[in-house]
Amino acid sequence: MRLEDVTAKALELGFVACGVAPVEELPEADRCLGKWLAEGNQAGMAYLERNREKRRNPALLVEGARSVVVTLTNYYAPLADGAADVPVVARYAYGKDYHGVIKGRLFQLFSFLQESVGKSLQGRVFVDSAPVFEHEWARRAGLGWIGRNTLLIHPRWGSFCFIGVIISDFEPETYSSPYTESRCGTCHRCVDACPTGALRPYSVDANRCISYNTIERKDAIPGKLKEKLGNRFFGCDACQDVCPWNVKAIPHRDEAFRLNEWLPRMSREDWLQLDEDTFRERFADSPLLRPGLKHLKEVLSPDDITSSL
Template identity: 45%
Template sequence: MTPAEKHASIIKSTAKSLGFDFCGIAKAGFLEEEAPKLEEWLSRNYQGEMGYLANHFDKRLDPTKLVEGAKTVVSLIYNYYPEQKLPETEGSIKLAKYAYGEDYHEVIREKLNHFLEILREEIGPIEGRGFVDSAPVMERQWAQKAGLGWIGKNSLLLNKQRGSFFFLAELIIDLEVNPDTPLAKDYCGTCTACVDACPTDAIVGSGVVDGSKCISYLTIELKDAIPMEFQGKMDNWAFGCDICQDVCPWNRFSKPHQEEKFKLHPDLAEFTNRDWQEITEETFRKVFKKSAVKRTKFKGLKRNLDFLKLKKSE
């Protein structure tokens, strides 16, 4: 076994021990094929008000500009599909499933820090950084290069064993590691379930989403008033949206996660539409203290709820 093969074995066993469902490895380098795609996406203003997506263009395409001397990108999958879901009765308020429990940024970042510590103990001095939706890293493209799945029509990474209800995270390190084989095949075929189901027509091409029309963008990233053209099209989503994932045939393979911190907050399980309508800042702080929902702040959540024109329910 070569040192690069041994490193790959250590990395994959460590990933498993830390609860990651899948681990793939790719050689760090410039994402040449992605550069024109990203440039066109930005030129069409599909980023909406997410101006930060146009920043650090070179870093977004080249991990060696994020970690000096980077040789390897380790891509990781961490499941968040819930066993207990919010009530799914007609007219009930919806939150993206990833926001049911504690903020994934904090939970997974802690695991990535531990991951690097273990690698340094097992292998020796390693320079690197962990990323979880927190820096200009094209995580889906790197996961595909690492053999973990393919980019679906909804632009999400799809995995044959888990669908898409998972977080992606990366370790960019200066260690030589034996890479995995990229997944070249697209297993979506002629299916257009996600395209057909999107109520705001945000999926404008295969693997291309107009972010400015996406319900997740409208309820989280957009800071101004939600444009009236989306009135009646939000399908009661108050934070994020799972429509394109819920209808995806590959998500029939989703299995409940085993992460205690991602479990549905007990208070949320009892929320009625009246509770949502009358939510106070005090309740918001209590229920969403450790949640990703705090990102939109109380004011943002209220704006979303008001836009949905909720009817009070007993």
């Protein structure tokens, strides 16, 4: 099957870019991960320490795997226009939770591959849900380079993209050419813009990262870090907002990620007063449901937390 037919179908399904890389082991990516873990950058995300072999070798995730199909979905949207006392969430959480949305589209793409080759394929789809080096596979599938902000940057679509992956025994006639150049040049804007000093070139210290602290952290956010959140309470886009490759980002027209009407309307006080039923009604299908209302209120609460960073 021709590579162009795979990418054409991916675009028809709503992805903005797609490429296919051959399965190989990733010893260099694994070595970098090992160093990052040894430095303690994972904070409370112990799951990143597990399944190292599977992350290094996709053939251990899917027996007989031959290829990694990688898709990008644009979620860029202009900043939600709220009043000064409206706390903000990262753009990826403006609409529905992306995991289910993207998985549904990946399953459709996988069905198309099976129909096209006329046989049943062995494969699995992944969206941020398994030990997979998504950024490196996207680079190998020709979709961009890994920037100093550690994210995949597509030369047209920038970095506000969800990455979806199909690992399977599908084999196209030809594979995509990997992206071999970095187009960050001498730019350092993302590192300079990080409000907490979490970002070093090509490495994020999750202990200080606002995204980890506001979404995944189970215990209280250290006081000195909480002071630096500004009006953020779920994620952080600072190291993407300043990237010159996002300046010309094109707003998506994806209904699934349309801005939840309540986000620009609710002040900090509204959030703190919100009850569970109303929260579930207003934010059904939203990524905000994952950490839950209690967690969100803790992040938003002005209470004094004394532990230091």
